């Protein structure tokens with residue numbers, strides 16, 4: 001055999017795959033979100049997933065969502081750090097200017113602010129299951145105004161399996 005392999009994964013498959021894998025670390029029982037930030041020359045800069053801040057025990061803080069309206073203090077939303085923000089905060093280098101974010105769920109309005117301010121210029125997202133909600137509408141409004149490009153990941157249809 002003299003030629004190279006031709007069925008290698010694309011950059012988008014690679015980085016979205018890393019984002020999906022990162023999301024598998026999440027303890028959130030309903031929505032696990034993973035993120036991967038990549039430089040313009042396709043180097044992974046940082047990763048993150050949704051979870052509670054350091055020192056806030058996964059076993060002591062609440063994971064529930066149902067009681068949000070009645071008792072937000074005992075629901076997860078006040079406490080969970082979103083995957084995109086964790087990926088931005090986990091970065092130990094200099095600047096994220098011009099970088100690209102792969103994320104398994106379309107970013108909310110709070111993440112959009114952090115994405116814009118950190119200099120990320122492109123978002124590749126997986127699910128848009130909260131499309132049409134005020135948080136996602138506001139997010140798209142800010143991303144559009146700031147010139148951050150976004151597009152939905154297009155699965156190739158091929159299954160990527162990880163066996164270790």
Ligand SMILES: O=c1ccn([C@H]2C[C@H](O)[C@@H](COP(=O)(O)O)O2)c(=O)[nH]1
Nearest residue numbers: 030031033050080082083107108111
């Ligand atoms: O931009 C986002 C939006 C949400 N998340 C996280 C925050 C929560 O842990 C879940 C959403 O839970 P639901 O039960 O689906 O409301 O997703 C995120 O990481 N980034």
Ligand SMILES: [Zn+2]
Nearest residue numbers: 082107108111
């Ligand atoms: Zn968010």
